[in-house]
Amino acid sequence: MCGIIGIENNENAAVLTSAGLLTLQHRGEESAGITISGREKMRTFKAMGLVSRIFNEEILLNKLPGTVAIGHVRYTTSSKSSLINAQPFQISCIHGNISVAHNGNITNFSKIKELLFKKGAIFNHTSDTEILLHLIAMSKGSLADIIANSLRKLEGAFSLVILKDRTLIGARDSNGFRPLVLGKIENSYIISSESAAVEVIGGKYIRDIKPGEIIVIEDGQIKKSLIYNYNKTKRQTSCIFEQVYFSRPDSIMFEQTVKEARVKMGEYLAQQMKNIKADIVMPVPDTGYFAALGFSRTSGILFENGFIRNHYVGRSFIKPSQNLRNLTATLKLRPIGEVVNGKEIILIDDSIVRGTTSKRLINVLKEAGAKKIHFALSCPPIIGPCYYGIDTPSREHLIAANNSVEKIKKYLNVNSLIFLSLDNLVKACSSGNKKSDVFCVACFTGKYPTKISKIA
Ligand SMILES: O=P(O)(O)OC[C@H]1O[C@H](OP(=O)(O)OP(=O)(O)O)[C@H](O)[C@@H]1O
Numbered sequence: 001m002c003g004i005i006g007i008e009n010n011e012n013a014a015v016l017t018s019a020g021l022l023t024l025q026h027r028g029e030e031s032a033g034i035t036i037s038g039r040e041k042m043r044t045f046k047a048m049g050l051v052s053r054i055f056n057e058e059i060l061l062n063k064l065p066g067t068v069a070i071g072h073v074r075y076t077t078s079s080k081s082s083l084i085n086a087q088p089f090q091i092s093c094i095h096g097n098i099s100v101a102h103n104g105n106i107t108n109f110s111k112i113k114e115l116l117f118k119k120g121a122i123f124n125h126t127s128d129t130e131i132l133l134h135l136i137a138m139s140k141g142s143l144a145d146i147i148a149n150s151l152r153k154l155e156g157a158f159s160l161v162i163l164k165d166r167t168l169i170g171a172r173d174s175n176g177f178r179p180l181v182l183g184k185i186e187n188s189y190i191i192s193s194e195s196a197a198v199e200v201i202g203g204k205y206i207r208d209i210k211p212g213e214i215i216v217i218e219d220g221q222i223k224k225s226l227i228y229n230y231n232k233t234k235r236q237t238s239c240i241f242e243q244v245y246f247s248r249p250d251s252i253m254f255e256q257t258v259k260e261a262r263v264k265m266g267e268y269l270a271q272q273m274k275n276i277k278a279d280i281v282m283p284v285p286d287t288g289y290f291a292a293l294g295f296s297r298t299s300g301i302l303f304e305n306g307f308i309r310n311h312y313v314g315r316s317f318i319k320p321s322q323n324l325r326n327l328t329a330t331l332k333l334r335p336i337g338e339v340v341n342g343k344e345i346i347l348i349d350d351s352i353v354r355g356t357t358s359k360r361l362i363n364v365l366k367e368a369g370a371k372k373i374h375f376a377l378s379c380p381p382i383i384g385p386c387y388y389g390i391d392t393p394s395r396e397h398l399i400a401a402n403n404s405v406e407k408i409k410k411y412l413n414v415n416s417l418i419f420l421s422l423d424n425l426v427k428a429c430s431s432g433n434k435k436s437d438v439f440c441v442a443c444f445t446g447k448y449p450t451k452i453s454k455i456a
């Protein structure tokens, strides 16, 4: 996953973009970048590392002058985690200077890249996003036409912010896999992966960018908004895992906060586990928190915070190597002996992917004296990889793809292991939305909503 944001018509474009990126840091911790234009020549500043380390006052105020900016935080899901693949990607082409920031994975990337190679194209990066810049450079027509024609050639997941001169463009693939919202602050429009980033910088969430929509904004006005493409099924398939794990709890998705969806996941879990009694309900911080709250409210079992989280380490699942994931999981959470000692615990996390976190946590809870552990997850077993921009690995590394629930229970050494049913997950995530048929749930079912041409 990655986080993207753009703001136009604003004297503080760089500062607000960097604040927005900080709010989206949970979507990618590997690199961050900002492109700015509107006053002087377009320029991009990007580096490996966290937003707060990269964008200090000197860089924001002196190196990034302008009124229109886009920004990106990266979590690698295509090719390498390296500076060369850090975004935004700024190019100079027949249409002038253009910069792009992308969230998602283009699933026909290899096929298009091969065709472009044969036509003599030169590539500077190794991730999927660069092909879009080639397609843009080779298209003709108005700015909206150029973007629309290019995007029609792509398959898979892409939420985008694009910058050209004083124009900010937002676009979303026709399945709407990755989130993208429109917001406003005074006379400036904002486009962002999540509404929380709009609100943190003082703006108001207006609406979601629609699947298959391109929106062109300049000088505080929406110049054009068009649906450039419908997918074959004409059905939105937004990633349900955004609500399970990826997005911030204070972001709005499907007419409710992600927090609300997670609380409901916990309430449904409590209904599924009516027969299990325990002394306390405990979340695995951070993402397990609201589901545990919902569980406790419905079951009446006491909510306890039995882990201390180290705030100086980030998210373990999105780290780029297994060594880093192991280290993060070990450093991140430590049980509080007096809370867990001698207790029968319902432990709630959002998901088991590789099993890195859960195996370690259950061991340390036992060492701290936990009497019994019932482990509950607020999504079903993950049995298939994601091709749309989340690094759920190939089947061989997915613990639930290769083992029955009973086997995982034995491996984790817990007294019970319960997964939220898919029906209940969809119900929790679609509240306020009349249709519940708007989600991609492929990693739980193995049924992918698009053809996967070749793994990008
Ligand atoms: O089975 P695994 O491969 O360990 O992956 C699943 C775990 O990773 C995530 O936590 P993470 O530390 O990434 O982020 P969080 O602080 O938001 O919970 C998720 O919340 C699970 O705890």
Ligand SMILES: NC(=O)CC[C@H](N)C(=O)O
Pocket: 001, 002, 003, 074, 075, 076, 077, 078, 079, 085, 102, 103, 104, 105, 106, 127, 128, 129, 389, 390
């Ligand atoms: N997870 C993402 O959204 C990453 C975007 C893009 N595929 C990259 O790897 O840079």
Ligand code: SF4
Pocket: 177, 238, 239, 240, 241, 242, 385, 386, 387, 388, 389, 390, 392, 440, 441, 442, 443, 444
């Ligand atoms: S496969 Fe899973 S993680 Fe990927 S988009 Fe679909 S629901 Fe989200």
Ligand SMILES: [Mg+2]
Pocket: 284, 285, 286, 287, 288, 349, 350, 357
């Ligand atoms: Mg977690």
